[in-house]
Amino acid sequence: MGDNGHGGGPERLVVIGGDAAGMSAASQARRMRGPADLSIVAFERGNFTSYSACGIPYWVGGDVPERDDLIARTPQEHAARGIELRLRTEVTEIDPDGRRVLARDADSGSEYWTAYDKLVIATGARPVRPALPGVDAPGVHGVQTLDDGQALLDSLALAHSRRAVVVGAGYIGVEMAEALIKHGFTVTVVNRGPEPMATLDPDMGRLVRRAMEGLGITMVNNAEVVEIRTAADGRARAVATSTDEFPADVVILGIGVRPDTGLAESAGLPLGAHGGLLTDLAMRVRGRRDIWAGGDCVEVLNLVSGQEQHVPLGTHANKHGQIIGSNIGGGYAVFPGVVGTAVSKVCDLEIARTGLRQKDADRVGLRYETVTIESTSRAGYYPGAAPMTVKMLAERRTGRLLGVQIVGGEGAAKRVDTAAVALTARMTVEQITALDLGYAPPFSPVWDPILVAARKAATRVSPAGPR
Amino acid sequence: MGDNGHGGGPERLVVIGGDAAGMSAASQARRMRGPADLSIVAFERGNFTSYSACGIPYWVGGDVPERDDLIARTPQEHAARGIELRLRTEVTEIDPDGRRVLARDADSGSEYWTAYDKLVIATGARPVRPALPGVDAPGVHGVQTLDDGQALLDSLALAHSRRAVVVGAGYIGVEMAEALIKHGFTVTVVNRGPEPMATLDPDMGRLVRRAMEGLGITMVNNAEVVEIRTAADGRARAVATSTDEFPADVVILGIGVRPDTGLAESAGLPLGAHGGLLTDLAMRVRGRRDIWAGGDCVEVLNLVSGQEQHVPLGTHANKHGQIIGSNIGGGYAVFPGVVGTAVSKVCDLEIARTGLRQKDADRVGLRYETVTIESTSRAGYYPGAAPMTVKMLAERRTGRLLGVQIVGGEGAAKRVDTAAVALTARMTVEQITALDLGYAPPFSPVWDPILVAARKAATRVSPAGPR
Numbered sequence: 024m025g026d027n028g029h030g031g032g033p034e035r036l037v038v039i040g041g042d043a044a045g046m047s048a049a050s051q052a053r054r055m056r057g058p059a060d061l062s063i064v065a066f067e068r069g070n071f072t073s074y075s076a077c078g079i080p081y082w083v084g085g086d087v088p089e090r091d092d093l094i095a096r097t098p099q100e101h102a103a104r105g106i107e108l109r110l111r112t113e114v115t116e117i118d119p120d121g122r123r124v125l126a127r128d129a130d131s132g133s134e135y136w137t138a139y140d141k142l143v144i145a146t147g148a149r150p151v152r153p154a155l156p157g158v159d160a161p162g163v164h165g166v167q168t169l170d171d172g173q174a175l176l177d178s179l180a181l182a183h184s185r186r187a188v189v190v191g192a193g194y195i196g197v198e199m200a201e202a203l204i205k206h207g208f209t210v211t212v213v214n215r216g217p218e219p220m221a222t223l224d225p226d227m228g229r230l231v232r233r234a235m236e237g238l239g240i241t242m243v244n245n246a247e248v249v250e251i252r253t254a255a256d257g258r259a260r261a262v263a264t265s266t267d268e269f270p271a272d273v274v275i276l277g278i279g280v281r282p283d284t285g286l287a288e289s290a291g292l293p294l295g296a297h298g299g300l301l302t303d304l305a306m307r308v309r310g311r312r313d314i315w316a317g318g319d320c321v322e323v324l325n326l327v328s329g330q331e332q333h334v335p336l337g338t339h340a341n342k343h344g345q346i347i348g349s350n351i352g353g354g355y356a357v358f359p360g361v362v363g364t365a366v367s368k369v370c371d372l373e374i375a376r377t378g379l380r381q382k383d384a385d386r387v388g389l390r391y392e393t394v395t396i397e398s399t400s401r402a403g404y405y406p407g408a409a410p411m412t413v414k415m416l417a418e419r420r421t422g423r424l425l426g427v428q429i430v431g432g433e434g435a436a437k438r439v440d441t442a443a444v445a446l447t448a449r450m451t452v453e454q455i456t457a458l459d460l461g462y463a464p465p466f467s468p469v470w471d472p473i474l475v476a477a478r479k480a481a482t483r484v485s486p487a488g489p490r
Numbered sequence: 491m492g493d494n495g496h497g498g499g500p501e502r503l504v505v506i507g508g509d510a511a512g513m514s515a516a517s518q519a520r521r522m523r524g525p526a527d528l529s530i531v532a533f534e535r536g537n538f539t540s541y542s543a544c545g546i547p548y549w550v551g552g553d554v555p556e557r558d559d560l561i562a563r564t565p566q567e568h569a570a571r572g573i574e575l576r577l578r579t580e581v582t583e584i585d586p587d588g589r590r591v592l593a594r595d596a597d598s599g600s601e602y603w604t605a606y607d608k609l610v611i612a613t614g615a616r617p618v619r620p621a622l623p624g625v626d627a628p629g630v631h632g633v634q635t636l637d638d639g640q641a642l643l644d645s646l647a648l649a650h651s652r653r654a655v656v657v658g659a660g661y662i663g664v665e666m667a668e669a670l671i672k673h674g675f676t677v678t679v680v681n682r683g684p685e686p687m688a689t690l691d692p693d694m695g696r697l698v699r700r701a702m703e704g705l706g707i708t709m710v711n712n713a714e715v716v717e718i719r720t721a722a723d724g725r726a727r728a729v730a731t732s733t734d735e736f737p738a739d740v741v742i743l744g745i746g747v748r749p750d751t752g753l754a755e756s757a758g759l760p761l762g763a764h765g766g767l768l769t770d771l772a773m774r775v776r777g778r779r780d781i782w783a784g785g786d787c788v789e790v791l792n793l794v795s796g797q798e799q800h801v802p803l804g805t806h807a808n809k810h811g812q813i814i815g816s817n818i819g820g821g822y823a824v825f826p827g828v829v830g831t832a833v834s835k836v837c838d839l840e841i842a843r844t845g846l847r848q849k850d851a852d853r854v855g856l857r858y859e860t861v862t863i864e865s866t867s868r869a870g871y872y873p874g875a876a877p878m879t880v881k882m883l884a885e886r887r888t889g890r891l892l893g894v895q896i897v898g899g900e901g902a903a904k905r906v907d908t909a910a911v912a913l914t915a916r917m918t919v920e921q922i923t924a925l926d927l928g929y930a931p932p933f934s935p936v937w938d939p940i941l942v943a944a945r946k947a948a949t950r951v952s953p954a955g956p957r
Contacts, residue, residue, distance in 0.1 A: 043936070078871060078931045087931075092871035194930075337936050338929035345945075359924050366928035375928055402545060404559035434904070437934070440927045441907045447925060448915035457826050458914060460907045461833035461842055462805035463661075464545045464554075467904070469510070469804050478812075 033062045036351060037124055037139035039114045039286070041067030042074065043337050044318025045145030046096065047344020048351065049106045055352025058105035064137060065106060066126050068113035071169040072098060077337045079172040080195065083179075084202030090169060117142070117290035119314065141313050141351050144287055144300060145344070148280035148319035148335045157251030162259035163274045166199055175275070179206055182272035187211070188262040189275045190248050192219035194367040194374075196277025197231065200240050201369055203273070211241040211269045213248055213262060222365055223428050224380050226395070227414055230430040234372040243267070280335050282320045295322040297333040304357040306347045315351065317343025317358075324360035327378045327425060327446055328387045334361055362446040363426075366436040375439035378426030378446050379416060390419040392483040398472035400434030402464035411435045415442075415452065415476040422451035422484040427476070434466070441473050452480040500529045503818060504591055504606035506581045506753070508534025509541065510804050511785025512612030513563065514811020515818065516573045522819025525572035531604060532573060533593050535580035538636040539565060544804045546639040547662065550646075551669030557636060584609070584757035586781065608780050608818050611754055611767060612811070615747035615786035615802045624718030629726035630741045633666055642742070646673055649739035654678070655729040656742045657715050659686035661834040661841075663744025664698065667707050668836055670740070678708040678736045680715055680729060689832055690895050691847050693862070694881055697897040701839040710736070747802050749787045762789040764800040771824040773814045782818065784810025784825075791827035794845050794892060794913055795854045801828055829913040830893075833903040842906035845893030845913050846883060857886040861946040865939035867901035869931035878902045882909075882919065882943040889918040889951040894943070901933070908940050919947040 036052055038045040049063050065072075073096040081087045098108045109126070115134070116125035123138045150165030152158050162182075164175040187203045189196045192214035203210045212219065212235070218228030219235060219242060232242050246264040251274055254260040262269045282299035284292075293301045293309050299322035301309045306321075308314040318340035322331040342358060349356040364377040384391050393416050401408040409432020416425040427442035429435050445455050455477035462469055470478070503519055505512040516530050532539075540563040548554045565575045576593070582601070583592035590605045617632030619625050629649075631642040654670045656663045659681035670677045679686065679702070685695030686702060686709060699709050713731040718741055721727040729736045749766035751759075760768045760776050766789035768776045773788075775781040785807035789798040809825060816823040831844040851858050860883050868875040876899020883892040894909035896902050912922050922944035929936055937945070 075869060075871070075931065075936065077929070077936075078869060081872060081931055086873055087871050336929060338927070338938075341936050342924070357924075361926045364926045364928050366930045366933050368930065368932045373933075377926070377928075402542060404542070404545060404554050405548060406553055436930075437901070437904060437928055438907070440905070440925075440938075441911055443926050443928070444908055444911035444915065444917075447921075448911065448917065450911075450915065454914075457809065457824075458907075459828045459831045459844070459910050460805070461831050461844075461904055461910070462544070462803060463833045463835065463903075464542065464548055465835045466833050466840075469542065469544075469808050471805075471907075 033058065033060050034140040035138060036061055036063045036141045036143065037137060038063065038065035038143040038145060039124065040145035040147055040318070041065050041072035041108055041110070042076065042145065042147060042318070043340035044344040045143055046073045046101065047341050048143045048145065048315070048317065048347040049101070050104070051345050051348020052351045053104055053106055055349065055354060063106045065108045066112045066114045066124070067108060067110050068129065069168055069170050070110060072096070072101070072108055072110065074169050075337060076167065079166050079169065080198035080202050083166070083172055083175060083199065084205045090173065093169065114286060117286055119290050119292070119311065122313065142315070143347055144308070144314065144316040144320060145318045146283045146286060146320045149283045150276050150280050151278040152276060153248070153278065155248060155250055157253050157259060160251060160253045160257060160259045162272060163251055163276065165276050166195060167280060175273070178273055184272055185209060186270050187273040187275065188213060188269045188271035189277050190262060191277035191279060192216070192242070193221060193277060193279055194365065196275070197235065197369050198367060199275045199277055200235065201238060203275070204238055204240060208273070211243060213243045213246050213264060213269065215245070215247060217244055220374060222376055223374070223430070224414065227412065227428045227430050230412060231369060231372065231374060234369050238370050243269070280319065282333055284320050287316070287320070295331045297322055297331070299333045301331070304359065305350050306343050306358055315347040317347050323358070326360040326362050328383055330387060334363070336365065362443050364439060364443045366439060368436070371432060373429070373431055373433065373436035375429040375436040376427070377439050377443045378424065380426060380428070381416065384416060384425055389425060391416045391425050392419060392480060394476060394479040394483055396472065396476045396479055398475050399468055400432055401466060402468050405464040407433070409433050409435070411472050413472045413476040415480045417452045417480040417484050419484060422453050422481065424450055424452055424455060427473070438471070438473055452477045452484065456481055500525065500527050501607040502605060503528055503530045503608045503610065504604055505530065505532035505610040505612060506591065507612035507614055507785070508532050508539035508575055508577070509543065509612065509614060509785070510807035511811040512610055513540045513568065514808050515610045515612065515782070515784065515814040516568070517571070518812050518815020519818045520571055520573055522816065522821060530573045532575045533579045533581045533591070534575060534577050535596065536635050536637050537577060539563070539568070539575055539577065541636050542804060543634065546633050546636065547665035547669050550633070550639055550642060550666065551672045557640065560636065581753060584753055586757050586759070586778065589780065609782070610814055611775070611781065611783040611787060612785045613750045613753060613787045616750045617743050617747050618745040619743060620715070620745065622715060622718055624720050624726060627718060627720045627724060627726045629739060630718055630743065632743050633662060634747060642740070645740055651739055652676060653737050654740040654742065655680060655736045655738035656744050657729060658744035658746060659683070659709070660688060660744060660746055661832065663742070664702065664836050665834060666742045666744055667702065668705060670742070671705055671707060675740070678710060680710045680713050680731060680736065682712070682714060684711055687841060689843055690841070690897070691881065694879065694895045694897055697879060698836060698839065698841060701836050705837050710734070747786065749800055751787050754783070754787070762798045764789055764798070766800045768798070771826065772817050773810050773825055782814040784814050790825070793827040793829050795850055797854060801830070803832065829910050831906060831910045833906060835903070838899060840896070840898055840900065840903035842896040842903040843894070844906050844910045845891065847893060847895070848883065851883060851892055856892060858883045858892050859886060859947060859950040861943060861950055863939065863943045863946055865942050866935055867899055868933060869935050872931040874900070876900050876902070878939050880939045880943040882947045884919045884947040884951050886951060889920050889948065891917055891919055891922060894940070905938070905940055919944045919951060923948055
């Protein structure tokens with residue numbers, strides 16, 4: 024059964040994955056080409072579409088009151104614009120030579136082929152679920168999808184006591200730890216690395232740990248989880264490391280995510296070193312004229328390191344979708360790459376990074392100087408001035424900016440954008456010292472913290488300075 | 491009398507003007523050269539030094555509790571570092587050929603010559619005082635210096651009733667209007683232009699007017715002040731325009747400032763079209779080897795318009811001082827120019843601009859497209875998301891960014907820094923659409939407002955779009 028062919032009607036665009044990248048691509052293609060010219064079918068294996076996955080920790084934590092607040096557009100809204108969305112329908116096979124996909128309806132179990140002229144793969148990422156005993160027990164949760172978030176909230180309601188363990192201390196782990204504190208849980212975060220937020224260098228991650236500890240979160244660093252122990256009813260009851268056991272009614276896996284590219288791999292499509300699909304600048308899968316890919320299932324070029332990496336962020340997914348949709352729609356757009364910008368928030372602490380950490384720079388063969396400065400978000404005398412620590416990496420000899428990390432109070436995080444643009448423009452720290460940034464006492468000291476760091480870095484890399 | 495010569499001792503640096511530019515220059519030179527190598531004398535005609543003039547409205551308004559909070563460094567602190575500061579001492583003549591300056595002590599009235607090897611002119615700016623009847627009456631105030639601020643506070647305490655008129659609606663006028671509201675005054679702002687904040691295009695200035703009116707400030711636009719009327723005791727009692735009279739116990743002149751360069755002009759130093767000193771990239775006065783100038787008394791190159799302009803802002807003054815001090819200290823530093831960034835705050839409204847307004851672009855012969863978009867400071871579903879309006883100018887055909895104006899709630903103003911860096915790097919709006927800016931729900935919608943504006947602008951300037 025199924026519609027495995029089509030006649031002289033409109034071209035057919037098939038989208039696999041109904042979240043940010045997929046539905047942005049569908050929407051943009053639709054904006055540029057009407058239904059008589061292009062039919063659009065999107066398959067989504069979950070129950071939801073077009074939602075903000077990045078908002079899940081805030082919904083679980085109660086800052087965002089309703090699940091539906093996270094949904095940008097409903098299936099009905101997509102349908103009204105001529106985009107057919109098939110929820111609870113998983114694509115199980117791509118046949119690139121036959122230009123068709125095999126899909127299974129989760130409710131009926133029926134499978135059918137659908138032909139495409141153009142295909143968008145936006146299968147996203149899956150949380151890493153390490154092969155640990157007990158990892159599949161009830162009470163163990165990822166927080167990647169709205170379905171995951173709902174399952175977690177249900178589990179929180181069921182929990183016998185109020186103890187939670189978060190495995191992993193990346194930004195999802197840290198955000199979830201805070202969300203669970205808000206639910207009245209006692210929270211322990213078990214982390215493989217020396218400090219939380221491995222997206223920062225450890226000296227900056229230490230500042231995050233202190234803030235977490237200030238919230239009452241127990242941080243266990245340098246610890247390897249070996250087992251999730253279960254109770255007689257089969258539910259998770261504790262997380263065991265090689266040396267300790269931490270009781271847990273709820274376990275959150277925040278170890279990170281991997282591109283969900285099993286389907287693409289089976290179809291013989293090219294994957295990179297991090298398991299993500301490889302595309303060209305127009306977001307076309309390399310070597311394929313009629314297949315595009317975007318969002319958390321692809322690798323992107325880091326413009327600073329010169330290497331591909333996996334950066335699962337909604338902002339990139341939306342850009343990818345926009346670019347894919349434009350290209351399918353008959354326009355022209357490219358995604359030049361990323362510089363590695365990320366911002367997050369733990370309680371009142373704002374955390375930001377862009378470019379390379381020390382270990383990234385080491386890995387790609389760059390030599391650099393680092394400086395760290397303390398400043399404030401506003402003029403020191405202005406009410407509400409919050410402390411801020413800025414770390415900056417600059418290439419030796421050339422003085423080119425390589426990376427910035429910021430940890431501080433309100434107003435800290437978005438300052439990283441200045442550095443992100445400077446990285447994109449390949450500016451030197453000397454050039455950054457001269458930037459005309461906004462100054463008024465409610466917004467910045469007379470020397471913006473980014474300028475203060477750049478001045479110090481410029482002294483460090485200048486020919487007259489120490490080498 | 492006086493020390494009009496010096497022997498084989500250290501070189502002597504003389505600084506005229508003891509605020510941001512002058513004292514930054516002195517401090518940086520001192521950092522690089524000890525007292526045995528360089529003696530430093532700074533003359534300041536006022537009673538204060540090294541203070542944040544930009545903080546005066548916040549001190550007058552009560553946000554900053556103490557005057558001394560605005561003082562970064564006292565004369566005693568300067569003295570401890572080997573910088574001799576002569577307060578209440580006005581330089582009345584520069585003799586460039588004789589390499590000496592004539593100074594008058596305000597208390598004793600005595601005058602004396604001081605020789606220099608290197609001279610820094612940092613005489614700042616003076617508020618424009620139009621030649622109106624009554625402009626010198628008691629109760630009429632500028633707010634350029636700490637002395638001005640103190641005189642105003644004294645005047646507020648004396649006022650018979652609580653009515654104030656602010657003449658001019660630039661950022662100082664607008665900030666002062668808000669400060670006077672906090673003192674319980676009824677405030678009228680009389681403005682020559684069509685909307686307040688002429689640093690914005692009028693369509694954006696309108697948003698500021700609405701916020702001011704929301705605070706209870708009466709905005710009178712398109713009005714020319716013809717007289718400040720005085721009472722029998724000689725104090726100001728009303729501001730008259732050609733058609734109306736506005737009662738006032740206190741009048742604030744917020745018409746803007748002009749470079750204070752009478753001294754430099756008398757000495758034959760080169761001034762530009764806006765009355766500011768002209769310097770080279772190292773902040774040396776053009777044609778002079780031993781005289782530098784910086785801060786509010788110089789003109790700076792606008793990198794977008796390609797023309798000199800007068801931009802009296804503390805952030806530039808500090809940079810100039812730093813650069814002058816480095817060069818005098820034996821280092822090397824240059825000031826490449828500005829892009830015209832400014833941020834300010836009226837109540838909860840944040841206001842920012844960078845680059846060119848429409849009239850600036852018209853004046854220098856640029857053709858452009860403009861777009862205006864509405865967005866929010868955070869993800870729409872995240873608590874505290876504030877509305878934000880972004881206007882963007884992009885050059886026709888090339889798509890190069892020319893300017894950005896932002897008016898919005900908390901988190902709006904410093905977003906202008908992204909555009910300031912992009913302007914410095916001469917990016918196109920198409921390039922800006924691809925920038926890797928920080929995204930997380932507490933900090934930004936998934937498309938940062940700057941990206942949203944750039945996308946719309948890119949469509950407008952692209953070859954496929956309307957021309």
